[in-house]
Amino acid sequence: MNALPSPDQPTRTKSQPQRVVDGVTARIRSGELGPGDRVPPEPELMREFGVSRSVVREAMSRLQASGLVETRQGAGTFVLAQSAAEPLLSIATRGVEVRRVLAMLELRISIESDAASLAAQRRGDAHLAAMRQALDSFDAHRRTGQSTIEDDFRFHAQVAAATGNEYFEEVLRSLGSLTIRRGATKPDAAAKAPQADQAEVQPRFGEAQPSLEYNKEITQREHEAIYEAIRRGDAATARAAMFMHLSNSRERLRSTLPDC
Structure with a gap:
């Protein structure tokens, strides 16, 4: 193994x-x-x-x-x-304005939809096992109220790795470090969160409204759909599932940001 x-x-x-x-x-x-x-x-x-x-x-x-x-x-x-x-992607490591965050999400939708399609055609058993591990870790942390940010990124990173194209991974690493500016969450959500959980309340790239269990459950289901399509080798469905997941993530994120 x-x-x-x-x-x-x-x-x-x-x-x-x-x-x-x-x-x-x-x-x-x-x-x-x-x-x-x-x-x-x-x-x-x-x-x-x-x-x-x-x-x-x-x-x-x-x-x-x-x-x-x-x-x-x-x-x-x-x-x-x-x-x-x-370099274009160097802005991913600094604070950025809301419009840039949403623009980055548009870029990610395009890139990762193609990556999912290629992953379905090229993935190996080790890639599938690593994706499954990331999904199971996401679910376990979600159920216990812990951060799922790293699990989310690991899943997407493994999809990129399964393409066999290092540039998909390189772009994802650059975009994956992008965070939403502090204070961008809805005031009521931030106010209700314990002080120790304030960092988790702040939305992160790829995990909009991470403190809300409902959104994490949706993300889990969307990830599972992507995984199943890749496992079956269904390139068209994998592309569509990734497109839907990231498009939905963009809208969930948009709803938490001011002036959007």
């Missing part, structure tokens, strides 16, 4: 280009490489990460696409000032 991935571990092994991307990105984020600094040359990166020249070039292409670096012909690759070229 295949071992299930830990919630704290990546759902798939990182590709070689992604390892290089993450290593260079970490240096930029930490300030080790600042705006205008030259990224280590190809031979140095090849030795450091134990990869080929083509892998390094693929990594540099990804970093350019994300707006972190630029390559100058005959001179090398240099770090860009982030204010000059900010």
